[in-house]
Structure formats: structure tokens, C-alpha cells
Amino acid sequence: MTTSEPARLTVVPPGGGRVGELGDIGVHFKLWGEDTGGALAVVEHPFPVGALVTPHRHTREDEYSIVTEGEIGFRSGDREVVLGPGGYIAKPRGELHAMWNAGPAPARMIEIISPAGFEHFFREVAELIAAGPSAAGDGGDLAERYGLQFGEAEWLPGIIERYGLKA
Numbered sequence: 001m002t003t004s005e006p007a008r009l010t011v012v013p014p015g016g017g018r019v020g021e022l023g024d025i026g027v028h029f030k031l032w033g034e035d036t037g038g039a040l041a042v043v044e045h046p047f048p049v050g051a052l053v054t055p056h057r058h059t060r061e062d063e064y065s066i067v068t069e070g071e072i073g074f075r076s077g078d079r080e081v082v083l084g085p086g087g088y089i090a091k092p093r094g095e096l097h098a099m100w101n102a103g104p105a106p107a108r109m110i111e112i113i114s115p116a117g118f119e120h121f122f123r124e125v126a127e128l129i130a131a132g133p134s135a136a137g138d139g140g141d142l143a144e145r146y147g148l149q150f151g152e153a154e155w156l157p158g159i160i161e162r163y164g165l166k167a
Contacts, residue, residue, distance in 0.1 A: 010035040017044075020126025024051040024166060027126055033116025041119035046108050047072060047101040052165040055098045055156060059147035061118050063091045063111055065099070070107025073100045073163065075155060096151045100165050121146040 010031060018029040031042040047070065055075075065074070067087045074081055074089050076097035083089060091097045101107045113119060124142055128135050143150065160167050
């Protein structure tokens, strides 16, 4: 009889995990792909008032978001919704989507990334931002390396205007 090692137990206490800035929003790393056998990663994103994540598309992973504080607006494909605490949304890979703080107070969401891997994009962006302006040119191929594509969206100006977002 072969004895295998038990799965590694990962514990992240409330408020625990590495923290970084991604520009308009923050990132709190909770579970890395290394913690889940590559199945998924979990991060939290705080959204200050006026914050906008511009239209983009993931080519390698799906994202599942759970709003835990405030109100966050989502546009995925031709569907738009604003969710409050306890609201869930699935954003499939290959679909252009954007997110923004849709309310008058700071907001927060949990993001589940499946399969894992894209959390390292967030890590690299946070490291570049923390390194300051002199490192700005070092991330030129980041989006391409992680299969991230940015897109133009005719609906974006209307969202910016309706919610008073930072363009």
C-alpha cells in the first residue's frame, strides 16, 4: 500500500495575504495556483470611488466575481449589471468586459480565476507600480504573455459619464 502525502493546507487569516496596487484598484492575494494544484486562484480587489477597470478580454481563464462591499458595475459582452454585497457574476474567457465602482462609497469584490495563473499578472503589475516610474517600460509584453487583450468599446463613454468615473 502506497502512502501519499495529504494535500497542503493553506490558511489565510482575515486581512492576510500579500497586497499590491494595480493603478485604479488594489489587489489582495488570497490563494495562488500553487495552493490549489493550478485549479484556481483567489484575489480580492478594493475599488475606490470612481475606479474603472477598462474593457479587456482574457483568452486563457474565466473569472467569477463576488461583491462583498459597496456596488460594482459589470459589463460583459452586451450585458450590464450593478451588483451589491452578495452578488455573483461569471465572466467567460474570450468576452470583452469591464468593471467599475458604481456607488458613492468604496467597494470590494472577490475574484476567482480559473484556471490559476493570471494572479501572476497582477503580481507583476503591482511590482512594476511599486518600483516607480523608472520601471514603467519594463512591462511592455505583460498583457501578451498572460493572454490579455484590451479592446475598444462603444459603450464605455456612456458608463464613464453615468457613474462619474475616472477616464
